[in-house]
Amino acid sequence: MFIRMGHVITTVIGALLIAAGFNLFLIPHQLLSGGVSGLSMLTAYFTPVSVSVMYFVYNVPLLIAGWFLLGRRFSLLSIISVAATTIMIALVPESMVASDPIISSVFGGVLVGVGAGISFRVGGSSGGFDILGSIVTRYRDFPVGTVTVALNGLVIFVMGYLQGDWNLALLSMVSIYITGKVMDGIHVGHVKVTLFIITDDTDALLARLLQIERGITRISAEGAFSHSKKDVLMTVTTMYELAELKRIIKEADPRAFVNIVETVGVMGSFRKRSL
Numbered sequence: 308m309f310i311r312m313g314h315v316i317t318t319v320i321g322a323l324l325i326a327a328g329f330n331l332f333l334i335p336h337q338l339l340s341g342g343v344s345g346l347s348m349l350t351a352y353f354t355p356v357s358v359s360v361m362y363f364v365y366n367v368p369l370l371i372a373g374w375f376l377l378g379r380r381f382s383l384l385s386i387i388s389v390a391a392t393t394i395m396i397a398l399v400p401e402s403m404v405a406s407d408p409i410i411s412s413v414f415g416g417v418l419v420g421v422g423a424g425i426s427f428r429v430g431g432s433s434g435g436f437d438i439l440g441s442i443v444t445r446y447r448d449f450p451v452g453t454v455t456v457a458l459n460g461l462v463i464f465v466m467g468y469l470q471g472d473w474n475l476a477l478l479s480m481v482s483i484y485i486t487g488k489v490m491d492g493i494h495v496g497h498v499k500v501t502l503f504i505i506t507d508d509t510d511a512l513l514a515r516l517l518q519i520e521r522g523i524t525r526i527s528a529e530g531a532f533s534h535s536k537k538d539v540l541m542t543v544t545t546m547y548e549l550a551e552l553k554r555i556i557k558e559a560d561p562r563a564f565v566n567i568v569e570t571v572g573v574m575g576s577f578r579k580r581s582l
Contacts, residue, residue: 310380310383310384313429314384314429314430314431315384315387317425317426317428317429318384318387318388318391318425318426318429318431319387319391320422320425321388321421321422321423321424321425321426321433322388322391322392322394322395322422322426322433323391323395323399323422324418324419324421324422324425325344325392325395325418325419325422325423325433326392326395326396326398326399327395327399327418328340328414328415328416328417328418328419328422329344329348329358329396329399329415329419330396330399330400330401330402331399331401331402331403331404331415331418332404332405332411332412332414332415332418333348333411333412333415333419333479333482334348334351334358334401335401335402335403335404335411336403336408336411336412336475336478337352337470337475338408338411338412338415338475338478338479338482339462339463339466339476339479339482339483340415340416340419340479340482340483340486341436341459341462341463341479341482341483341486342435342436342459342462343362343365343366343369343434343435343436344362344419344435345459345462345463345466345479345483346361346365346462347359347361347362347365349462349465349466349469352470353469357396357397358396359393359394359396359397360393362389362392362393362396363389363390363393365435366389366434366435369434369435369438369439370382370385370386370389370434370438372438372442373385373432373438373442376442377438377442380430381430381431381432383431384426384429384430384431384432385426385431385432385433385434385438387431388426388431388432388433388434389433389434392433392434408475408478409478409481412478412479412481412482412485413481413482413485415482416481416482416483416484416485416486416489417485417486417489419482419486420485420486420487420488420489420490420493421489421493423486423490424489424490424491424492424493425493427490427493428493430551436459459480459483460480463476463477463479463480463483464476466479498545498546498569499543499544499545499546499569499570499572499573500543500544500545500546500549500567500568500569500570501541501542501543501567501568501569501570502540502541502542502543502544502552502565502566502567503539503540503541503565503566503567503568504539504540504541504542504556504563504564504565505528505537505538505539505563505564505565505566506537506538506540506560506562506563506564507537507560507562507563508559508560508562508563509525509538509540511559511560512540512556512559512560512563513525513540514559515555515556515558515559516540516542516552516555516556516559519544519548519551519552519555521542521543521544521548522542522543523540523541523542524540524541524542525538525539525540526538526539526540526541527539543570543573549567553565
């Protein structure tokens, strides 16, 4: 299990953006972010317990589930994200940047979506229902943000019932919808691509690529101009895993020629997984 320092830094930056979305836009208007974050806010609105404490407490069982179902690297980055977000929520001062709740719901949703999206992009999550969404999308081909929005609906209805203010509940739903769309725009794990890799060092490249547990087809080819024998390796993966694959190819065979095309659809066995 290897985690780059750049990924950790990106995760912390994502946590800062999430905390800013909470404390500068959503919480001052008593709006919800949805999911575990929304539960934490809802609890804080009706009890003296802080949002940061409840955010951490609610995330613990989900992080444990993620550890066993989604892999240790994903879970470790998610733990870093949850811990960093907990600290950032406590550190970022609560201040009403925009007096209009509609503007706050939009910009709060964007900040939270960007923060969660870049956490996904480097292989982790921001915790909460994002982990549940990742578990679902591992076995079903749905965008993470869409799954998260669906899971968040129940929290919004509870908010409307308890607060008796459906305007705030619906504004919270707008914010959550925007968050989901921004996440899907950044984290494109449901988008599949096909790689055609032309290499002179097949064995070394295969030794690395087979570790990703994706099917790889080896095709014999010949250069039209040089008439030299080459191998073409073809594999289908997701945009989420593409960065890791490109890194592996560059390290194993820097001279390899790679053609990457977006895949409209696949038939047969295609296992969703987290690196």
